[in-house]
Amino acid sequence: MELKAYAIFIIAVGVGVLYLARRDYLRGLLSERFTLLWALSTSTGMVLALVPEPFVALFRRAGVINYPSAPITLAILFLFLLMYVTSRRLGLLTQTLRRLVVTDALYQLKLQQEQRGAAVQGPVSGS
Amino acid sequence: MPDPTIAPAHSAPGAAGGPDAKLGFFIPCLNEGRSIGGVVTAIRRHFPGAPVVVVDDGSTDDTQRLALAAGAYCIRLASNMGIATASMVGMACCVELGCELIVRLDGDGQHAIADVDALIRAWRESGADLVTGSRYLRGETYTTPFRQLGIVVLRFLLRFLYGIRVTDPTSGFRLYTGATARWLLGRRYPVDYPEAEELADLCLARRFKIHEAAVSTNPRVEGTSSITPFQSGYFMLKVCSSLLLRRVLVLWS
Numbered sequence: 001m002e003l004k005a006y007a008i009f010i011i012a013v014g015v016g017v018l019y020l021a022r023r024d025y026l027r028g029l030l031s032e033r034f035t036l037l038w039a040l041s042t043s044t045g046m047v048l049a050l051v052p053e054p055f056v057a058l059f060r061r062a063g064v065i066n067y068p069s070a071p072i073t074l075a076i077l078f079l080f081l082l083m084y085v086t087s088r089r090l091g092l093l094t095q096t097l098r099r100l101v102v103t104d105a106l107y108q109l110k111l112q113q114e115q116r117g118a119a120v121q122g123p124v125s126g127s
Numbered sequence: 128m129p130d131p132t133i134a135p136a137h138s139a140p141g142a143a144g145g146p147d148a149k150l151g152f153f154i155p156c157l158n159e160g161r162s163i164g165g166v167v168t169a170i171r172r173h174f175p176g177a178p179v180v181v182v183d184d185g186s187t188d189d190t191q192r193l194a195l196a197a198g199a200y201c202i203r204l205a206s207n208m209g210i211a212t213a214s215m216v217g218m219a220c221c222v223e224l225g226c227e228l229i230v231r232l233d234g235d236g237q238h239a240i241a242d243v244d245a246l247i248r249a250w251r252e253s254g255a256d257l258v259t260g261s262r263y264l265r266g267e268t269y270t271t272p273f274r275q276l277g278i279v280v281l282r283f284l285l286r287f288l289y290g291i292r293v294t295d296p297t298s299g300f301r302l303y304t305g306a307t308a309r310w311l312l313g314r315r316y317p318v319d320y321p322e323a324e325e326l327a328d329l330c331l332a333r334r335f336k337i338h339e340a341a342v343s344t345n346p347r348v349e350g351t352s353s354i355t356p357f358q359s360g361y362f363m364l365k366v367c368s369s370l371l372l373r374r375v376l377v378l379w380s
Contacts, residue, residue: 022376025372025376026376031318032318032319032365032368032369032372032373033318033319033365033369035372035376036368036369036372039372094318095315098212098215098316101204101205101208101212101216102215102216102219104205105182105202105204105216105219105220106219106220106223108202108203109180109200109202109220109223109224112195112200112201113200
């Protein structure tokens with residue numbers, strides 16, 4: 001197993017993303033699903049970086065020569081970071097939306113309580 | 128109409144969940160128009176005065192109208208948001224209504240209302256913060272072999288990862304104390320299927336007591352389950368990975 005510079009770089013980025021995903025999960029910013037996505041994808045990326053030979057053969061057969069080359073690696077890393085930022089935003093949006101749903105539900109409840117109160121009191125007659 | 132009060136043996140008068148604890152119900156449901164009226168009526172007959180909150184998770188039938196006609200509060204969600212959001216909304220409404228004992232049940236009529244007494248009795252005797260109704264303690268196995276396998280896997284994971292021994296981890300028939308409900312709502316409530324994840328969260332907090340009570344399950348009289356076999360498999364995958372991940376992340380932290 002040959003540890004090249006790009007492999008060290010990918011592993012460092014993978015560990016960083018895993019750390020960020022864990023931190024954001026514990027803060028409630030990432031859902032389990034996205035955290036799992038990050039855990040699986042970065043782990044796979046790190047394995048690919050560490051043991052490239054079988055995967056290089058696969059990529060070569062698929063027509064992608066010399067994987068993992070620098071441009072492809074950089075493109076994958078860029079995609080990783082883009083997806084990470086997007087999923088974090090989505091996590092925040094989901095939490096915000098759920099809070100709004102609860103606020104709306106409590107408003108509906110209050111309205112129904114008022115309607116029941118009004119029904120019990122009966123119609124108000126004018127003086 | 129007077130508020131129903133429950134007199135537990137273990138609680139001090141005036142304490143949260145004490146003798147004056149107010150009982151409330153919430154029912155998350157989707158297209159249960161054929162059965163929801165009967166379920167609400169049965170609850171109101173058995174527990175007169177107890178507020179019943181039906182959370183209509185974007186039904187396309189007349190669930191909302193029938194629930195309101197039967198005397199429940201009915202919260203209509205803007206679209207179908209899933210069982211977790213519907214449960215969270217129902218729980219929040221019961222807390223808002225001042226309920227200190229909150230019972231969740233299904234809208235399809237499969238949960239016997241008389242078994243609520245069994246949940247309350249188990250809560251009185253155990254002093255638990257969450258009592259789940261188990262369909263298996265009486266030896267009943269009404270479900271499909273595939274779901275049964277899923278339940279066995281979840282049982283194993285909960286026991287192995289969290290040390291919780293429950294026979295029916297996916298049961299939606301459960302009783303929360305007000306404090307438990309407020310704690311669950313105060314943090315990030317599970318996004319997908321909440322039953323097993325609630326158990327895991329309460330276990331990780333290390334200050335909640337979980338207990339099981341034997342309940343019966345009526346066969347579904349009307350309608351069909353909204354969960355398909357494919358969804359069951361997907362559900363299992365998500366819940367198992369979530370339970371595993373939670374444990375790993377908490378251990379890591």
